[in-house]
Every structure is written in structure tokens, then in C-alpha cells.
Amino acid sequence: MLTAIKIEIIVSKAQSNKIIDLLEKSGIYEYTILDIYKGRGNKDGVVSHSVNSATENVYMFSVVKQELKQKAIELIYPYFKTSGGLFVISDVTVIDP
Amino acid sequence: MLTAIKIEIIVSKAQSNKIIDLLEKSGIYEYTILDIYKGRGNKDGVVSHSVNSATENVYMFSVVKQELKQKAIELIYPYFKTSGGLFVISDVTVIDP
Amino acid sequence: MLTAIKIEIIVSKAQSNKIIDLLEKSGIYEYTILDIYKGRGNKDGVVSHSVNSATENVYMFSVVKQELKQKAIELIYPYFKTSGGLFVISDVTVIDP
Amino acid sequence: MSMNLESILQNLLSAPILFFFLGIIAVLLKSDLEIPPTIAKFLSIYLLFDIGIKGGIELYHSGFTTEIGYIMAACVLMALIVPIVSFFILKTKIDNYNAGAIAASYGSVSAVTFATAQAFLLNQNVFANGYMVAGMAIMESPAIVVGIFLIRHYNAKQSIGLEDSSHGSIKTILKEALTNGSIVLLLGSLIIGYLAGDSGEKELHFFVRDIFKGFLAFYLLDLGIIAGSKMGSLTKSGAFLIGFALIIPLVNATLGIMIAYFIKLNSGDALLFTVLCASASYIAVPAAIRMAVPQANMGLLLPMALAVTFPFNIILGIPIYYSVINYIWNNNSHILSFLY
Amino acid sequence: MSMNLESILQNLLSAPILFFFLGIIAVLLKSDLEIPPTIAKFLSIYLLFDIGIKGGIELYHSGFTTEIGYIMAACVLMALIVPIVSFFILKTKIDNYNAGAIAASYGSVSAVTFATAQAFLLNQNVFANGYMVAGMAIMESPAIVVGIFLIRHYNAKQSIGLEDSSHGSIKTILKEALTNGSIVLLLGSLIIGYLAGDSGEKELHFFVRDIFKGFLAFYLLDLGIIAGSKMGSLTKSGAFLIGFALIIPLVNATLGIMIAYFIKLNSGDALLFTVLCASASYIAVPAAIRMAVPQANMGLLLPMALAVTFPFNIILGIPIYYSVINYIWNNNSHILSFLY
């Protein structure tokens, strides 16, 4: 039992490797990526559909120790300043030791 | 940094457009939809499998400002009174400005 | 409105039925399973990609009453002692009555 | 009718049917064999495309005959009779919601059963007309509307004053039933096959004819796995519903054969029409019903249509129906002479 | 030019084009018809594989002629001219980011448009050379780099001192543009087709020739659905951009035909080259631009390329361009004689 942070990120599939790099730079090596079927954000109000790779996004999340949170935010935040998508965190309890 | 609400919904894929309409009526225009591989709820105890469109469900979530929560619940709640599925909310912190 | 627990689990696709059994033994009959596109954990540091069934994982979650939490943890925890993956819980509010 | 057994056996030994069995066996062995859901969806799209195009091309060759009018009328008739009769049978034992849902499913059609019957005719070198595909398209939706209408009608009777919580107006439901993806694709492909005609045949025959059986085999493998995994939950349905799922296809097939004889279809068309009557929808109709009547229990309906009626039809039904048709058609059928 | 109308009609009645219409109709009917995204991706991979292999095999047969040099030069030329001209036209009404993004898209190519033109030539029994595929590969990326370069150049001019927030160095962008999945697959398949030669033809001709039209029809069905659903958001683009999306293909096609005439391509090659000039990318380029220039609005670009230019080209453009080419080529073309 360990209180931890869940970082949730939505980016274009093509950008996901850049985010993985940024996570690693923050000391985070664990992540999970899921395909998004369809979505809409506030950037262009565009419906992003996985049918066209040009608008395809992925949903990534990482469960990380609280100590790693600050660094991750600092490194990843600038990315989202221009790029739309989603970047949220929340609290979870890790059962896996 | 902004405390916000994450609304999570599971409905049949066919109904997802109705939920999007209800979200928009509540002032929520951002959402993400993921395909569900397989699931089971308490409605008919049926295993819904994405292999048969008749039982295929999707997992939607929206991260919204706290002010929008009440309206969304009011509009969407009635839908779930008869229809099974899932409708939960939780707290998240938005990093994306 | 009901405070509940969201259990989130990542296991190999092949093992998902065993976890479903364990959930049922804890009195939990509802769950949702999503395909994972790609992920990395700390077990072997291996990038698990859905392209090779040998490393394919799924993401499962169950929203359950708080009373069921303890039993589920007891039954499922041992599984994760040897097997990698992810097992976390968090608080959610169920709107669906 | 010695042909009966032989043709059953021959049907059983055709590769696509054998793959259906393989799917069931895989489930019994608790194997993890699985066709990815997306591929299964592609296969069902391919099948409608294939049936539509082939039907359209045949229609292009045959042109519109007077027969077509009769067939279409017969299809509409059966699409109304079957769900109504089924509803009243079912209502004796189960609630209105489920009775209406199951009735709708049996009043509609199963495209794979139709395709399997086409493959059966192909193996027997029997000709069938392209417009039977139009019949299939016509029979897909009416039963949905009939089923939902019956549910509402009888619920209103029973519980005056109580809100009816089923979703959507009959108009919306009708609209949704008619613009259902599978109907649009089937009718669209039919029209395209007709418009493209000979050049369409040239362009697409490898795709719609030569590799057809391979994709059908795959699809039946997938359906075998699904049917096998639904068999476990048949217990929930109980003896009455299982019996219904086994007997109603025979009843509907008998009706179908009589009508086919009456309107003088050739034996190939007669089989396809019979199969349309005897089969039940397990995708389009349940999907529509689940939206309009959330009270209906998919846990009852799906195992019946998928794990009883569908296997029965493709394994035994098709060769039996065809033997009967063959017997009657060849014996100038004094049996059905009362129809005249 | 009476052939014009006839060939338009014939094109309209080819099965793949009809499926494109079916997709649009399905959207208008608000049908839930959908090709699963994964299948759509497979189809786009198949198409590049198919175009590449066929081109490579033809190249193996024709060998490298001196013509190739001219064609490649013409392709590079058009891949530079089109985005530059487009950018300055667009800049008069919209911001630099979007002008550059749209310019890049129109300077690049659409593989399905190319494949549809190939299918058109096949139906007309007109020969085209395999190296046109190499031309397509060459035209895919330069426009991306040109577009991004123009954006940066004009932003720097306008807002000295202000940070330019577009991502990545020109070098990175160039690298990414050249190693784009679709280019690697297309060029790779082209080379493999060339290396495998006759034995490749023997091994793969069922896969790349016989079932090609079926997969093309499926893909166009999918694109019809996508185009249909983007039509609604065209309003956002406004009359100027819609007009641009309709007129610029004609302008680019005219340029393309003139160059094709000048370098003496045969009529089949001339059509393919013209189509490369007239078509716009709606996958590879937008994907690249979205990464490098997050300020560009996909809500403007995608509907233009997908819901206007693409349908225009496959429905009317291809037969029109071909009629013009045919007319000029057959009349010793005093029209274009000024080119000499």
C-alpha cells in the first residue's frame, strides 16, 4: 500500500515517443498506452478519429511515486502549452508492492 | 494547476452519440472514447464482447470544470436509470493550462 | 451518489481470466477490459506490444463497493507478488444508482 | 429422400461448416483461440459487400422480372407474420419486453446463414436469382418495428398510468432500423453490383467469388467460438426458450417453403427464401433492441439466436430444407397442391 | 471532346467510385455504417504495397529509360512550385500557419487518388509506366519542408523577438518527412517489385492485381464515410478555402498537363503525373504538420483535402484530365505548341 500519482496524458500517436522520452528524463520508466477510438478537444474543436492517422491520438498513463511528480510536470508541461491534448494527475493507491 | 472532475461513462457504442449530445447540452465539448475489449455489468450479467456489435460498449471520459458537473449529472443520470453501463466521477488535477 | 472504489489492474491477456475468477471469488462480478497498445513496466523492463501475443497485456477496471475492497486485495495481491503488471485502487463516486 | 442424408453429410464436410465446428470445439477445450474482434467486423462487412455485389450482378443479367414483385411481397409478409406469431407464443411464458425482443430477432434475418445457403447451392450447382438479396435487405428491419410496437402496445394495456421507459419514438426507431449500417451496405452493394454490371463482374470477381469461401470459413470459425461460449449461458434461457429456438425455424421454414411453392420460385430461390424465414438476427436486431428497449435481456436472446438457431440452420436446416424443396418441386408436389 | 462525358460516366459507374458515393450517402442517412479504423489502416498499407510492387515489376520490364530523369525532375519541380504558389495565394486571407499547412498538403500527393487513376487507366486499357510510382514517392515529402520553411520565414519576419513555437529543426523535420511510414513502404515495395521481377509477378499477382479492385472499393467506401462526415465542418473553412480546394486542383492539373506534354510523356503517364499534381495529402502531410506546427488548424485543412479536393479528383477530375490529355495528344496539340 503506497500512495502514488497517476499521470494521464493524451497526445497524437506520432508524438507518443517524445512524451516517453520526457517521462524517462523525469525518471519515469513505466507507462501504458491505449489506442483512442475517437475524441474531441478544445484545440481546433476537431473530432480526432483513429481512422485517419493524421488525427490519431493515444491515451497514456503512468503510476509514479509522488517524488517524481514535480519533475515530470516541469518537463512535460511546456509541451502542452502549444499542442492541445490532455495532461492531468490524480491520486491512487498502489497495491502491487 | 486546476482541480477538475473526470466523468467516466460506459455505454453501448451505438448510444455514444446520444451521450455526446447530452454532454454538449451540459456545456461539455471535450471527450475521449476508447474501445472496450470485453466487459460485464450487472444488468443482464451478460459478457459484452466487442466481437458482436450488438453488445459492444465504449468507455468515454471527459475532464471538466467543477461548475459543469451538476448539469451533466442531471442530464445524463436519467439515461442510466434504465440502461445499465457505468457512470462515475472523480477528482483530477489538470496540468494542461 | 455513492462513494466507491475503482480497482485498476494490468495483466497479460492470457491471465485475464484468472483475475476475473479471483474478482468473482471476492464477490465482484462487474469489470471492463481494454486492449493495451503498448506498455512498459519494471519487471523485465520489456516493452510489451500488443503485436506479439506473448507480451500482450490488458487493462481491467472494476468499480466496486467499499466493503468488497479488502477481500479483493487479499485474493489478488499474491498474484502480483511474482507477476509484474499493475494493481492500484482509487476513490470514485458512482452516479449510476 | 435418400438425398437428404447425403446432402446433410456433404454439407457437414464443407470446409466452412467444419470451421464452425472447430470454433465450438476450441471453446469446449477451453482453448484461447480467438479471431480479433476487428477482423470479425471486417468479415461481416465483407460478407454483406459480397452478397450485395453478387446479387446486383445477377440482377443486372436477369433484369427485373414479374417474379420480383411476388418475392418482395412474400418477404414483407413473412417479416410481419413471423414476429407477430412469435410474440404471442413467447408471451405465454415470458415478459413482454423479452417476447418482443426475441420475436424481432426471429422475424429478421441472418446474413451468414444466407451466405452459407448460397455456398451450399454453389456446391450443388443450383442457380438462384440475385433479387433474393433484395429480399434479404427488405426482411431485415420490419420485425424490429413490429417487435417494439407490440411491446409498447401490450405494456400500455397492462400498466396504464405507468411511464413507458423504452427509448425513442416509433418514427425514430423506424428511421434507425432503415439506416442501419448493414442494410445500407447490403442495399448499396446490390445497387452498385447492378449498376456496375459486367464491368463490375470483371473488376471484382476475384474478390467476391474466388476468395469468398475462405473468408466465410474464417467467419464461421469466429461464430463457432461465439456460439460455443454462449452455450454455457443457455441454461439461463430455460427449456421453453431453447425449444422455441429449435422449433420456430422449422415452423418458419415450412411457411416459407409453402409460400415459395405458391409463388413458383425455382428451387434455389426457394431455399434462400426459406433460409431468410428460418434464420434469426443476432447482430443488427439485438443492437437496435438494446437501444430502444433496455429492459430486454440480451442474456436470453443472444444465446438462443447464436447458440441454437444459427448452428441448427447451417448444419442441419439448410440441407433438410433443400431436400424437402427438391422432393416437392420434383414430384409436382401433390403435397402442396391444396395451395392452388 | 464527346469522349469527355462518356468517360466521366463510365468512371462514375465503376464499382470503387460507386462505393465512395455509398459512403457519403451513408453519412447523409446518419447510418452507423463504419469501416473499423484498423481495417482502414490495413487498406492504406495494402494500397501502398500494391502500387509499389506493381510499379517495381513494370520498372523491371521497362528498365531505366532516359525519360525517367525528366519525370523525376518534373516531380521535384512541381513539389516545390505548388506549395510556394499555394502559400502566397492562401496568405492573402489566412494566417501563415494555416497557409503553410494547406500549401504543404496540396504540394504533396494522395495515394488513393493515384490508385484510382491507375484503375481508371486499367479500365480504359491504357498503359502507364512503373516509374510514375517513383515520381509519387518523390513528391510526397518536399512540400512538407517547403511549407514549414515558409511558415518560419514569414513568422520570423513579422514578429521579430517573439519566440517561434513551432516544434523541431528543419533538419529533424526533413528527416521525419523522408522516413515517413508511407514513403518507406512505397519506395521499399517499388524496389522489391523491381528486384523480385518476374518471380515477384508470379508470386504476387493475385494479391496485387486480382483482388486490388475489391480492396480499393472498400477503401473508397471508408473514405466516402470520412469525406461525408467532414462535409459538415466545411462551413468553418469558409467560401475562400472551399473555392481554393476546388480551383487549385484545376490549376495544378493544367500545369501538370503542360509539363507532361513538354517532356513528351505518353498519355497514361501524363494522367498519373497530372493526378499527382492535382491531388492533396490528407494523411501523411497533416500528420507531419500537426507535429511540427501545432498552431495549424486541422479543422480547416482536413475537410478541404478530404471532402472537396479528393472527391472532386476521383469523380470528375480524373476523367476530365484524361479527356484533355487525350484531345491534346491526339491533335498534335497546336494548343500547347507554344511550349516548344
Add this chain to the structure above:
Amino acid sequence: MSMNLESILQNLLSAPILFFFLGIIAVLLKSDLEIPPTIAKFLSIYLLFDIGIKGGIELYHSGFTTEIGYIMAACVLMALIVPIVSFFILKTKIDNYNAGAIAASYGSVSAVTFATAQAFLLNQNVFANGYMVAGMAIMESPAIVVGIFLIRHYNAKQSIGLEDSSHGSIKTILKEALTNGSIVLLLGSLIIGYLAGDSGEKELHFFVRDIFKGFLAFYLLDLGIIAGSKMGSLTKSGAFLIGFALIIPLVNATLGIMIAYFIKLNSGDALLFTVLCASASYIAVPAAIRMAVPQANMGLLLPMALAVTFPFNIILGIPIYYSVINYIWNNNSHILSFLY
């Protein structure tokens, strides 16, 4: 043995092998080229279906000969010897868990390697018997059980009193190994091909023969991408394991060729048998091991099987093995005469 080089070259220039290279090159270029995972799964299902059906149809034609008994015995023998020998070699340098896991993988087989060998024989017009497919099915699972058994045996020896945390009883593991999706599909398709016989051939030959090479090419493209992306992590495995992955196929192939000669297989069957011995499983076995022995590190096993042994076998192994077989078989082979 001048045929050696020529046949290697010819193999290298076959389209499917070239697509494998393209996959690796795409990774080296850091291209985003990707076959969607679902499509990759479909391709692996198609391949087993294809191999099974073709084998069954050939079995239908050849009937059961006495040879079959010998071959099956040889397959079982090798499926036991290879993992045992491998385990003891590996144990000298790595822990029991990983030694057992890798041993199991090399004792089992790779279906794509088998299919590539079939394609190779097809190109060389060499006949092979359908029952080799049965041999492949037989060789898939035993090594899993042997591997796990060895792990437990040696762990129990070393650490008496310590709990063994590997999951499941040997019986469960055996059951799971035998009902594995790929075995059920392969054996099922084999039996169906046999039962369907000539009519199956007629129904399915376009699907299993004509388009086979196209799907194989796609699958090898996908495996090239996977192999390429695993090459980076080979460093973790270290020189010993990389060496093992390169040399053990040669050792096993030598054993295989000797046994094939001893039981007098024809040269086509001999190649397939050799390839079964020399190849390693990278899907079914790792998946089973990961469940039963979570301590085994997939980061060691997968790159060895996928990024070393698999490419080695399809690129060099197959033509080399076949040249050796050809040489020995044609020279009445005094070389192996000691076997009698």
C-alpha cells in the same frame, strides 16, 4: 555445392524475404511504419489456417503411409531432445528460470519459418508431404512441458524448503500447452483440409494458395519491424546468448538432417523437418512460459528468438539446409552412411 550461393541469392530476392528486410530497414531509419497489431494477429491466424488446410489436402491425396509413423516419432524425439540439451548448455551461464524458458522456445517451432520454407520449396518446384504439418503441430507443445519440468526439478534440488513460486501444476500446464490457440487452429485446419479433400481444394485454393505469398510478405514485413526493434535490446542478452541463438539452429538442423536421412524422407520433407528442428517459437511458447514461470525474463528470450534465430533461419538457414540436404541426398551420401 555451387547451388548453395545461388539458392541463397534466389531466396534473398524472393518478395517475402525482401519485405522482412524492409521492416528492419524501416526501424533503422526510425520510420513510423507499423502494421496494426490486429492485422498482425490476423496474419498469424491466416498462416496457420493456410498451412493446415494445404497440409490436410495433401494428406487427403497421399493417404497415410508408413512413413508417417517414423516422422511423428522423429518429431516427438526432437521436441524432447532439443529442450533438454539446450537447458543444460544454458544452465552453465544463466539461471534455471531463463534456461528453461529459452530451452522451451528452441524446442518448439516457428510457423512463419515453416511457411517461408514451404514458399522456398514452391519456388524450387520441390514436393513436400502434407503430414509434415502434423509434425509441426506435434512439435509445438512438448518443449513447454519439458522446459517447465526442468525448471522445477532443478529449483527443487537447489532450494529445498523454499517455496516454488512458478504457477500451476504440470497437468494444468500440459492442458494449456495442448489447447493453445495455435495448435487447435493448426490441427483443426489440417483435419478439415483432410476431410474436405478435393472439394476443399476447389473451395479454398484461391484463398490458401493464390494470395498466400501476399499475406506472407505482409507478415514478414511486420516481423522485420519487430525483429528490428528487438535488435536494440540484444545487448542485454550478452554474447553468450546471442551466440547460442546463432549456433543452436545449426546444431539442431544438423541433427534434423541426420534423422531425416536415417528415416529416408524425401528432400522436401527433410527441409521442413530440419526447419522445425532449427526454429524457435516466439509467440506460443513465450506466452505459455510467461504465465507459468513469471520469473523468466522475456527481455532475454524474445530478442534471441525474434531478432537472431528467426532472421538467420529465413535468410540463410533455409537455403543452406536445403543445399546440404540436396548434396547429401544426391550423392547417395557416403557422408551419413554411418547411420546405417
